[in-house]
Amino acid sequence: MAQADFVSPTSIDVSEKKEVEFHKKVDHVENPPLSTESAKLEAEEVAAEKLNSEHLLENEFAPITDPTHRRVSKNPDGAELFQFEDEPSYYYVVATYLTYLVLIIIGHVRDFFGKRFHKDDYKYLKDNDGYAPLYNHFDNFYVRRLQHRINDCFSRPTMGVPGRVIRLMNRYSTDSNSTFKLTGDTSLALNVSSYNYLGFAQSHGPCATKVEEAMQKYGLSTCSSNAICGTYGLHKEVEELTANFVGKPAALVFSQGFSTNATVFSTLMCPGSLIISDELNHTSIRFGARLSGANIRVYKHNDMTDLERVLREVISQGQPRTHRPYSKILVVIEGLYSMEGNFCDLPKVVELKNRYKFYLFIDEAHSIGAIGPRGGGICDYFGISTDHVDILMGTFTKSFGAAGGYISATPNIINKLRVTNPGYVYAESMSPAVLAQIKSSFLEIMDNSPTSAGLERIERLAFNSRYIRLGLKRLGFIIFGNDDSPVVPLLLYNPGKINAFSHEMLKRGIAVVVVGYPACPLLTSRVRFCFSASHNKADMDYFLRACDEVGEKLQLKFSTGAAGEDVGKTNVEKMKKNQGWFKPPRWKIEDVLKHGVHDALTQ
Amino acid sequence: MGSSSSRRRSSSLVTKVPKPTIDDRLDQGSATNYNSNWVNYKGAWVIHIVLIAALRLIFHAIPSVSRELAWTLTNLTYMAGSFIMFHWVTGTPFEFNGGAYDRLTMWEQLDEGNQYTPARKYLLVLPIILFLMSTHYTHYNGWMFLVNIWALFMVLIPKLPAVHRKRIFGIQKLSLRDDDNDSIPR
Numbered sequence: 001m002a003q004a005d006f007v008s009p010t011s012i013d014v015s016e017k018k019e020v021e022f023h024k025k026v027d028h029v030e031n032p033p034l035s036t037e038s039a040k041l042e043a044e045e046v047a048a049e050k051l052n053s054e055h056l057l058e059n060e061f062a063p064i065t066d067p068t069h070r071r072v073s074k075n076p077d078g079a080e081l082f083q084f085e086d087e088p089s090y091y092y093v094v095a096t097y098l099t100y101l102v103l104i105i106i107g108h109v110r111d112f113f114g115k116r117f118h119k120d121d122y123k124y125l126k127d128n129d130g131y132a133p134l135y136n137h138f139d140n141f142y143v144r145r146l147q148h149r150i151n152d153c154f155s156r157p158t159m160g161v162p163g164r165v166i167r168l169m170n171r172y173s174t175d176s177n178s179t180f181k182l183t184g185d186t187s188l189a190l191n192v193s194s195y196n197y198l199g200f201a202q203s204h205g206p207c208a209t210k211v212e213e214a215m216q217k218y219g220l221s222t223c224s225s226n227a228i229c230g231t232y233g234l235h236k237e238v239e240e241l242t243a244n245f246v247g248k249p250a251a252l253v254f255s256q257g258f259s260t261n262a263t264v265f266s267t268l269m270c271p272g273s274l275i276i277s278d279e280l281n282h283t284s285i286r287f288g289a290r291l292s293g294a295n296i297r298v299y300k301h302n303d304m305t306d307l308e309r310v311l312r313e314v315i316s317q318g319q320p321r322t323h324r325p326y327s328k329i330l331v332v333i334e335g336l337y338s339m340e341g342n343f344c345d346l347p348k349v350v351e352l353k354n355r356y357k358f359y360l361f362i363d364e365a366h367s368i369g370a371i372g373p374r375g376g377g378i379c380d381y382f383g384i385s386t387d388h389v390d391i392l393m394g395t396f397t398k399s400f401g402a403a404g405g406y407i408s409a410t411p412n413i414i415n416k417l418r419v420t421n422p423g424y425v426y427a428e429s430m431s432p433a434v435l436a437q438i439k440s441s442f443l444e445i446m447d448n449s450p451t452s453a454g455l456e457r458i459e460r461l462a463f464n465s466r467y468i469r470l471g472l473k474r475l476g477f478i479i480f481g482n483d484d485s486p487v488v489p490l491l492l493y494n495p496g497k498i499n500a501f502s503h504e505m506l507k508r509g510i511a512v513v514v515v516g517y518p519a520c521p522l523l524t525s526r527v528r529f530c531f532s533a534s535h536n537k538a539d540m541d542y543f544l545r546a547c548d549e550v551g552e553k554l555q556l557k558f559s560t561g562a563a564g565e566d567v568g569k570t571n572v573e574k575m576k577k578n579q580g581w582f583k584p585p586r587w588k589i590e591d592v593l594k595h596g597v598h599d600a601l602t603q
Numbered sequence: 604m605g606s607s608s609s610r611r612r613s614s615s616l617v618t619k620v621p622k623p624t625i626d627d628r629l630d631q632g633s634a635t636n637y638n639s640n641w642v643n644y645k646g647a648w649v650i651h652i653v654l655i656a657a658l659r660l661i662f663h664a665i666p667s668v669s670r671e672l673a674w675t676l677t678n679l680t681y682m683a684g685s686f687i688m689f690h691w692v693t694g695t696p697f698e699f700n701g702g703a704y705d706r707l708t709m710w711e712q713l714d715e716g717n718q719y720t721p722a723r724k725y726l727l728v729l730p731i732i733l734f735l736m737s738t739h740y741t742h743y744n745g746w747m748f749l750v751n752i753w754a755l756f757m758v759l760i761p762k763l764p765a766v767h768r769k770r771i772f773g774i775q776k777l778s779l780r781d782d783d784n785d786s787i788p789r
Contacts, residue, residue, distance in 0.1 A: 097646060136705070141696035
């Protein structure tokens, strides 16, 4: 039984449909000359298997349709980082506030009456038969009254490998999203929701082959922690590869990404030291910082002026109450912020580090593999030596199609972590199968030959990111983040549009991830696209057409033109020329597609 | 074994929220407070004007409500809403900060507790202006003046810096059990 292939929905016009072909037609397999019955059956089986295999390959990684659709991911030399956050007019902002106000009032009214007339539904919020409440009723208010309404947009069950396309299990709810029932069938959707930056989410190919071999050789698990007998030669190899790739002398590999951050600060920091954290750092960083017992200060997101203000204050004033100096100060930033799509301003941070002499920790969970001329992350992107960064952290879950995380630093830091870090000493060590995936993807990426498959992935991702961002900006959407960022947040604002956008895109066969308050600030509800090297131009053109259609239907084209309709530097020049007045970009989809490739490659 | 009839006597008309422990301070510092930081976003100041104008139009549209009564009802409704939102409800509607804000009203969570910030100044001045407008448009009617100024004081007194983390006349007073638990040295 051949697996059903992804076919574009019929909502697209027939004349446009031929542009949206996601797979090549498989050539007809000729029958062998000897036409006996058994030979015919065998030939049919071979043909079916071949067809199935090719469809799987294309569903996970689309071949590039034009070899020029590649570009180098690099910050222009000497160019200042350009990351502008546009805002809609006051009409949309006020409407968003009013929507939240109405939702909150309705929620409280329903709680008021529900607690009196449907007491059973609120048992878990009250003392009940000697048991304490599971939740404080107000702590649970948001989940109970606001998130519940759009629960069908979250945690959709999927099947198979989330590569170029993703297979969703269809479900429905008969009790207002309290429970869901699966219908038994599935939908195939274009996958712009997974952090599959380099497209290594594949069940076939050289990486998958190496993983199978490693399972045969080493087994599924080490069944032990690193500190006892769970460290194989393969672990050492991957640690060396990681250190070489990142550009640091030594590295340490953890079996889980979140716990890498959650446990590392308790080893490095102590009471009497200080962690200065970006406002939008990941929960794992906050969790780890909190566990460490060190003092914590937060500065405004990517605001170097505020960071300098905090540094001057903490250095001059010292610790609370006693005013003694901090024993050490660690500034923690991320290379690529997963909900904002922007980069840290690394040149300015390094400048501040040279002046104020703090330690610098960069979380490259998203940026490693995703940016930089050779995928080396934020330092590679800016051309800054990794010697300026004390600790580089990253994960293997995004660009490498694996799991786990790493810490890379100087050998003395790594050796201390090796014997004191609870995430290393006590945790189960990484599975050999995952290590094999990491190793083979690393070797593919680090291949520097002109025909390197790894280099193709990196440059395809850079082109795809630029192409999509440029297209969405020109259509009129507010897009946050750097123009080279593969994370593309499209702003929705009104919470009523969160699930509407998700549903409309799913109707068109595109799976997206929507984000609402409080996972992001109150006003800026958004949908977070994430393109990868596994998409080609046909995929992106189909996606842009769908966004244009849905954007018109839901009134999502808020762009005022302040962020421009071109890439960074061109924007700045236009802004100066126009004396601060901007024409809102509202291109037609045909014009966007016509100029997209050329402008993405030349600007 | 202890006498269950003994009870701590209320010590004063004003009770204080205990100072944050080191753990509370770390919890508050490690994550952004999304419950209160929206007051610094775009439109957060304009929405108050929009709401007041909307309330005014709604009350004016009701038959048999005079112009003076409409202004008084606008003033009272806005004052009641802002009192409930900023000075009655404590904590956050989601669990992000480990319960570090459970005892604080939204006003006390604003701007990490810093006083005299632009948002605080605006939110303190706006009810005063609304009160002055209401008084003017009710033609300085004595009884309506008393009602309006009572409402103004109800929302103005909790906003004063001198009353930060204090509860007057038991308004949003902490439960006795919590007070007893906190008096135990840690």
